[in-house]
Amino acid sequence: MEEIRPLMNERTTIVSSTGSYLPEKRVGNDDLTQFPREAIPLIAEKTGVHYRRVASDDECTSDLAIRAAKKCLEKGGIDPMQVEGIILATSSPDRMQPATATRVQDLLGARQAFALDINSVCSGSTFGIALADGLIRSGQADRILLIASEVYSRILNPKDYTTFPFFGDGAGAVLLRAGIREEGGILRSCLRSDGGGSEMICVPAGGTQLPFGRMTHPRSAFFRMRGADVFSFAVEKVPEIIRQLLAEAGVSISAIRCFVCHQANANIIYKVAEILDVPVERFFMNLSDYGNTAGASVLIALDEALTEGMIRQGDLVVTVAFGGGLSWGANLIQI
Amino acid sequence: MTDLWNQLKAVLLEEFLEIADGTAVTEKTKLAEIPNWDSMAAVNLQILINEIFQVELPLDLLQDEATFEELIGFIREPETIADAMRRFHERS
Numbered sequence: 001m002e003e004i005r006p007l008m009n010e011r012t013t014i015v016s017s018t019g020s021y022l023p024e025k026r027v028g029n030d031d032l033t034q035f036p037r038e039a040i041p042l043i044a045e046k047t048g049v050h051y052r053r054v055a056s057d058d059e060c061t062s063d064l065a066i067r068a069a070k071k072c073l074e075k076g077g078i079d080p081m082q083v084e085g086i087i088l089a090t091s092s093p094d095r096m097q098p099a100t101a102t103r104v105q106d107l108l109g110a111r112q113a114f115a116l117d118i119n120s121v122c123s124g125s126t127f128g129i130a131l132a133d134g135l136i137r138s139g140q141a142d143r144i145l146l147i148a149s150e151v152y153s154r155i156l157n158p159k160d161y162t163t164f165p166f167f168g169d170g171a172g173a174v175l176l177r178a179g180i181r182e183e184g185g186i187l188r189s190c191l192r193s194d195g196g197g198s199e200m201i202c203v204p205a206g207g208t209q210l211p212f213g214r215m216t217h218p219r220s221a222f223f224r225m226r227g228a229d230v231f232s233f234a235v236e237k238v239p240e241i242i243r244q245l246l247a248e249a250g251v252s253i254s255a256i257r258c259f260v261c262h263q264a265n266a267n268i269i270y271k272v273a274e275i276l277d278v279p280v281e282r283f284f285m286n287l288s289d290y291g292n293t294a295g296a297s298v299l300i301a302l303d304e305a306l307t308e309g310m311i312r313q314g315d316l317v318v319t320v321a322f323g324g325g326l327s328w329g330a331n332l333i334q335i
Numbered sequence: 336m337t338d339l340w341n342q343l344k345a346v347l348l349e350e351f352l353e354i355a356d357g358t359a360v361t362e363k364t365k366l367a368e369i370p371n372w373d374s375m376a377a378v379n380l381q382i383l384i385n386e387i388f389q390v391e392l393p394l395d396l397l398q399d400e401a402t403f404e405e406l407i408g409f410i411r412e413p414e415t416i417a418d419a420m421r422r423f424h425e426r427s
Contacts, residue, residue: 036385038394039378046375161378219350226371 013133013186014179015335016143018303019072020172021064022053022290035161043165044288048266052168052291055151060094062103064171065149068299069108072145072173080110083175084141087132088117089124089148089295091324092155096206104147113145121201122262122323123191124148124295125172125302129319129331130189132176142178147171148296155203157222166265167223168291172299184314184334188249190241191329197233201225201324230322234268237328238320239275245330251316253278258311262321263287263297284310294323311335339407346383351376362407367399384410392416395423 028051029043044050055064065088073080086108088101101115120127125148132144149171156164179185205220206212215221238261246253253276261269261283273280284305293300298319305311315335322328340362347360351369366372366380377397384392388410396409396419409416 034382035378036381036394039381042374042378159379159382161382162373162375217348227375228371228373 010181011137011139012179012181012183013136013176014183015185015333016078016175016177017072017076018172018174018299018306019068019070019075020170020300020303021067021071022168022170022300023055023059023064025054025056026051027054029165032165034159035165039161046265046267047166047292048285048288049166049168049291050288052165053170054153055169059151060154061090061092061149061151061171062088062094062100062107064151064169065090065100065104065147065173066107068149068171068173069104069145069147072147072175072303073108076175078143078175080108081112083108083110083113083143083145085132085135085144086110086113086115087128087144087146088115089120089128089146090117090150091119091121091124091295092150092152093117093119100149101147110145120295120323120327120329121325122264122292122294122297123321123325123327123329124323125262125298126189126319126321126329126331127191127327129174129176129186129333130191130329133186133189133331136176136178144176145173146176146299147173148299150294150296152223152292152294155223157219160219160222160224162227163223163225166292168293170290170293170296170300172296172301172303174299174302187251187332187334188245189329189331190245190248192237192241192327194326197229197326198324199226200229200233200326231265231268233326234264234322234328235271235275237322238268238272238330241328241330242272242276242318242320245318245320245332249332251332255316256282256318257315258305258317259283260298260301260305260317260319262292262323263290263301264292264322295321297321306335339410340403342387343384343403343407343410346380346387350379350383360403362402362404364403365399366397366401366403372399390416393420395420
């Protein structure tokens with residue numbers, strides 16, 4: 001075992017349990033009848049997505065978050081009253097305000113917990129892990145529930161082929177607790193942003209910059225993304241930040257049991273694996289079934305990788321994501 | 336030509352916000368010159384042309400080198416699409 005260099009503080013953050021929730025409604029590519037028949041095979045070819053889950057009309061982002069959170073707490077054997085903080089990563093909140101996390105806190109019965117939202121778009125899980133880790137290391141809290149939940153089906157234009165087929169709804173959760181260095185846990189995080197690329201992935205209207213009432217194009221109310229630019233951005237920044245993370249931690253890439261990458265596009269993951277010279281089998285993938293669940297994808301994948309046994313106790317794992325902002329981040333975790 | 340071009344341009348302004356933001360397009364513009372043009376955007380243009388003009392343009396004719404002038408020709412005379420497709424397949 002190589003000598004791992006965690007941050008200086010002896011108090012560390014341990015992954016206590018995980019959970020996820022995917023809505024029941026499963027929509028296949030062939031069900032997307034609003035698009036021309038000849039365009040349907042391109043969906044899987046371009047991204048690897050075959051199915052996606054879609055929230056029911058009476059489910060919103062907090063509902064998915066609560067379902068994932070309950071599963072996570074049940075697995076960990078923790079009562080909601082023992083949770084001291086709830087961080088909800090989402091870029092598709094219930095409302096502009098208040099924070100979606102507060103509804104989760106209420107309905108979960110976590111009355112002792114503070115609750116806040118963070119919006120790092122698809123990087124939400126990795127930014128949330130780093131933020132929760134900082135709060136726990138600093139002694140602010142001993143037990144934080146990080147949830148990532150997205151209902152992109154409500155912010156996508158159903159007729160936009162460049163976005164609609166590729167996304168799905170879902171939520172993931174991870175319960176983090178204070179621990180000691182010998183237990184492993186979150187060893188290191190790297191976070192990056194580049195606001196100069198903010199137009200690459202965005203919902204242009206609905207905020208104070210462009211209120212709905214001042215929209216000149218109805219499509220401005222919907223999510224939009226420059227797919228080709230995002231591909232280039234991802235295949236440059238993801239390998240770069242993984243290398244930086246591992247170099248700072250003093251860990252070789254061969255020591256990583258599993259890479260839990262944002263599930264945006266299978267071709268991005270194949271390319272990242274090729275650039276890093278890592279067998280793609282060490283990258284967990286579930287996007288064929290769920291599509292891109294934006295900020296939730298990493299926590300959903302982490303839960304499934306643990307449940308399926310791809311990650312075991314003691315394994316070194318890299319979680320890594322990229323998305324709107326632009327933002328990208330990675331965490332090194334010993335499970 | 337002008338009326339059809341104005342209609343098509345209105346569609347483009349609706350679909351491609353970068354054009355609305357000031358990128359100039361003319362009948363001679365190639366599809367590849369549209370900001371953020373790719374095979375996904377081609378599907379959106381195909382859908383819009385079908386909706387607005389009731390003309391089903393195969394994706395094969397919405398290639399990078401195609402110009403708006405050519406698309407207008409197909410919209411005005413949809414019966415030429417079959418010939419164009421035959422030529423496309425002979426070339427490829």
